[in-house]
Amino acid sequence: MKATVIGLGLIGGSFALSLKDNALCERVTGIEHSEKSAQRALELGLVDAIVTLDEALAESDLIVLATPVDTLPILATKILNRLRPDQILMDMGSTKQELCEVTMMHPHRGRLVATHPMWGTENSGPEAAVHGAFKGRTVVICDRHLSDDDAAEQVEKIYRTLGMPIRYMSAEEQDMHCAYVSHISHITSFALALTVLEKEREEEHIFDLAGGGFESTVRLAKSLPQTWAPIFLENKYNILDVLREHIHQLQIMRRMIERDDREGLMEAMQRANKIRDILK
Amino acid sequence: MKATVIGLGLIGGSFALSLKDNALCERVTGIEHSEKSAQRALELGLVDAIVTLDEALAESDLIVLATPVDTLPILATKILNRLRPDQILMDMGSTKQELCEVTMMHPHRGRLVATHPMWGTENSGPEAAVHGAFKGRTVVICDRHLSDDDAAEQVEKIYRTLGMPIRYMSAEEQDMHCAYVSHISHITSFALALTVLEKEREEEHIFDLAGGGFESTVRLAKSLPQTWAPIFLENKYNILDVLREHIHQLQIMRRMIERDDREGLMEAMQRANKIRDILK
Numbered sequence: 001m002k003a004t005v006i007g008l009g010l011i012g013g014s015f016a017l018s019l020k021d022n023a024l025c026e027r028v029t030g031i032e033h034s035e036k037s038a039q040r041a042l043e044l045g046l047v048d049a050i051v052t053l054d055e056a057l058a059e060s061d062l063i064v065l066a067t068p069v070d071t072l073p074i075l076a077t078k079i080l081n082r083l084r085p086d087q088i089l090m091d092m093g094s095t096k097q098e099l100c101e102v103t104m105m106h107p108h109r110g111r112l113v114a115t116h117p118m119w120g121t122e123n124s125g126p127e128a129a130v131h132g133a134f135k136g137r138t139v140v141i142c143d144r145h146l147s148d149d150d151a152a153e154q155v156e157k158i159y160r161t162l163g164m165p166i167r168y169m170s171a172e173e174q175d176m177h178c179a180y181v182s183h184i185s186h187i188t189s190f191a192l193a194l195t196v197l198e199k200e201r202e203e204e205h206i207f208d209l210a211g212g213g214f215e216s217t218v219r220l221a222k223s224l225p226q227t228w229a230p231i232f233l234e235n236k237y238n239i240l241d242v243l244r245e246h247i248h249q250l251q252i253m254r255r256m257i258e259r260d261d262r263e264g265l266m267e268a269m270q271r272a273n274k275i276r277d278i279l280k
Numbered sequence: 281m282k283a284t285v286i287g288l289g290l291i292g293g294s295f296a297l298s299l300k301d302n303a304l305c306e307r308v309t310g311i312e313h314s315e316k317s318a319q320r321a322l323e324l325g326l327v328d329a330i331v332t333l334d335e336a337l338a339e340s341d342l343i344v345l346a347t348p349v350d351t352l353p354i355l356a357t358k359i360l361n362r363l364r365p366d367q368i369l370m371d372m373g374s375t376k377q378e379l380c381e382v383t384m385m386h387p388h389r390g391r392l393v394a395t396h397p398m399w400g401t402e403n404s405g406p407e408a409a410v411h412g413a414f415k416g417r418t419v420v421i422c423d424r425h426l427s428d429d430d431a432a433e434q435v436e437k438i439y440r441t442l443g444m445p446i447r448y449m450s451a452e453e454q455d456m457h458c459a460y461v462s463h464i465s466h467i468t469s470f471a472l473a474l475t476v477l478e479k480e481r482e483e484e485h486i487f488d489l490a491g492g493g494f495e496s497t498v499r500l501a502k503s504l505p506q507t508w509a510p511i512f513l514e515n516k517y518n519i520l521d522v523l524r525e526h527i528h529q530l531q532i533m534r535r536m537i538e539r540d541d542r543e544g545l546m547e548a549m550q551r552a553n554k555i556r557d558i559l560k
Contacts, residue, residue: 118489138488167488180476181490185497188468191529193552196460199525208418208447209398209461215559216496217465222556225549232537232545243534245479247527249471254523257512265512269505272473276502279495 001025004056005064006075008032008041009227010121011092012066013129016046021131022161031056032126040126057082062154065091070230073102080108088151090115094178095234096142096171110148113155116140116174117164118182124224135163142171179238184246186220186228187239193221281305284336285344286355288312288321289507290401291372292346293409296326301411302441311336312406320406337362342434345371350510353382360388368431370395374458375514376422376451390428393435396420396454397444398462404504415443422451459518464526466500466508467519473501 003025005012012030019025030047032038038050056063063079065072072093079089080103090113091099103109117139121128139159144152159166169177196218210218232239256264283305285292292310299305310327312318318330336343343359345352352373359369360383370393371379383389397419401408419439424432439446449457476498512519536544 120493140489165488177480177489180480181494184472184475185493187533188472188530189497190549190552191526191533192464192468193555194529194548195464195522195526197551197554197558198529199522200457200460208445209420209457210559213400213465213469213500214461216499217469218555218559219496220493221549221552223549225546225553228549229542229545233540233542236537236540239537240534242475242479243530243537246471246475247530247534249474249478250468250523250527250530253467253471254520254527257516257519257523260513260516262509262513265509266505268474269470269501269503269508271477272470272501273505274477275473275498278477279490279498 001062002027002029002060003062003064004029004031004051004060005047005066006031006053006056007065007067008037008046008126008129009066009224010124010128011117011119012064013041013044013046013126014119014131014133015064015066015092015117016041017129017131018134018162019158024158024161025062029056029060037126041129044126044129046126046129053079057084057087060087062088062090065089065093068227068230069093069095069098069234072099076103076112077106080106080112083108083111085111087111088113088154090155092117094182094231095175097175098234100143100146100171104146109146111151113147113152114142114171115155115159116142116178117159122219122222124227134159137164138167139164140167140169140174142169142174144168175235176238179235179242183231183235183239184242186223187232187243188246189218189220189223190228193218281342282307282309282340283342283344284309284311284331284340285327285346286311286333286336287345287347288317288326288406288409289346289504290404290408291397291399292344293321293324293326293406294399294411294413295344295346295372295397296321297409297411298414298442299438304438304441305342309336309340317406321409324406324409326406326409333359337364337367340367342368342370345369345373348507348510349373349375349378349514352379356383356392357386360386360392363388363391365391367391368393368434370435372397374462374511375455377455378514380423380426380451384426389426391431393427393432394422394451395435395439396422396458397439402499402502404507414439417444418447419444420447420449420454422449422454424448455515456518459515459522463511463515463519464522466503467512467523468526469498469500469503470508473498 005016008030016028019028029049029051119134119137285296288310296308299308309329309331399414399417
């Protein structure tokens with residue numbers, strides 16, 4: 001199989017490596033709008049060559065979209081317009097409703113497989129790509145019934161080979177759940193970084209004192225704004241809903257601390273401890 | 281040197297191991313009010329023996345307090361009352377103002393060295409104790425001028441042997457900085473866990489989808505309420521201050537998402553990205 005990955009950053013670059021490392025493709029090419037990133041991707045051996053979209057459409061069996069989520073609906077439509085019935089298009093975006101709504105009535109919709117592999121780090125660009133990135137992580141396939149069976153099966157085979165359990169849900173469900181288990185974590189992390197940067201003028205102290213706790217909660221604040229602004233806006237209503245609840249929970253804790261309500265704090269934290277059982 | 285550690289949980293247990301692993305003490309004993317934990321600490325080899333406070337005062341050169349912060353002022357006072365001039369008392373608590381204020385005028389105040397090693401995990405109890413826990417982490421020594429030189433030097437020697445850079449500050453400064461770089465992280469983590477548990481009734485989805493991002497921001501929500509409720513209440517005013525700013529930052533982000541203010545979001549996240557340079 002020949003594949004072309006569009007967008008050679010953290011996700012696309014790591015996926016290109018995985019396709020080659022697992023002998024899933026004999027040739028993996030890339031498309032990357034930043035010339036510098038394209039050059040780096042080649043140097044790092046993420047892809048065999050940088051190609052044009054015309055070349056990709058002529059030679060590749062699989063085209064993979066790994067660009068920011070706000071670019072996906074138009075990019076997918078333009079590619080579906082020109083896709084042969086034996087070619088497959090897949091995306092790896094963190095939100096799915098907009099993509100699935102825009103492409104819903106496209107006569108070639110069956111060639112698109114909408115996926116979201118639940119993996120990422122706070123790093124970005126071709127340098128952030130790593131070997132074995134997706135192993136063991138869950139991947140969500142959205143609206144599977146809208147994809148042709150042969151296209152979905154091919155993509156499922158790839159993810160299974162990478163060692164990823166597959167979950168099926170609608171685009172609506174996926175966007176709602178991801179607001180809870182991924183997007184809100186990024187927002188709180190960004191807000192926490194801003195809080196500390198705002199309050200702590202003496203940066204030396206942050207640097208010196210930041211224990212493991214701070215580093216892990218604030219790690220996601222290093223993430224790329226170009227990736228996350230589109231995600232927050234595309235998943236706006238789910239995120240606003242979770243954010244409202246999160247601020248509410250913080251206000252409850254604030255009030256308990258204000259009132260020296262030790263019992264209330266203990267009870268709330270014991271409830272929060274349940275996350276241990278769920279995450280194992 | 282002979283030492284007794286009071287409180288054989290995550291911090292005290294790990295410190296007992298460090299004292300022995302680094303040949304700093306030929307004998308390390310422990311005091312632990314939970315009989316079950318005392319038994320586990322012995323089985324795990326954290327200490328050579330479980331002793332009474334009388335025995336500790338008779339035989340130990342160093343007594344280490346590693347109990348919840350709300351127990352420290354009274355426990356320290358009672359021990360200082362009975363300490364010989366050649367013995368040293370140190371504590372490892374996460375807040376310092378209350379301890380330092382209560383012991384301020386004690387005639388034996390010089391024998392107390394108030395320290396806060398910036399290390400911890402979300403686990404608790406004797407089972408959470410690990411070898412090499414503190415290596416490379418900063419330790420804060422508070423109000424160093426109130427400790428006798430020989431006592432402070434002995435404690436500094438221990439921390440240096442463990443490979444820990446030492447920072448000096450007042451109890452007030454330490455509590456303020458720790459509100460920013462440690463305590464607030466725990467509060468947001470607890471609140472995040474409660475948010476998700478509140479909203480996500482189908483726990484299966486959290487379990488399946490939770491990527492690395494969620495796990496790292498919510499990790500601290502597994503922490504022990506008995507440890508953290510006293511910290512939040514002892515450091516109340518600093519924490520309320522940081523919490524107010526953090527909720528404010530979340531509200532700003534919420535408003536930008538509501539208004540589709542992509543530019544504002546990008547700018548805020550780029551500012552948050554600076555945390556990368558500070559944490560390296």
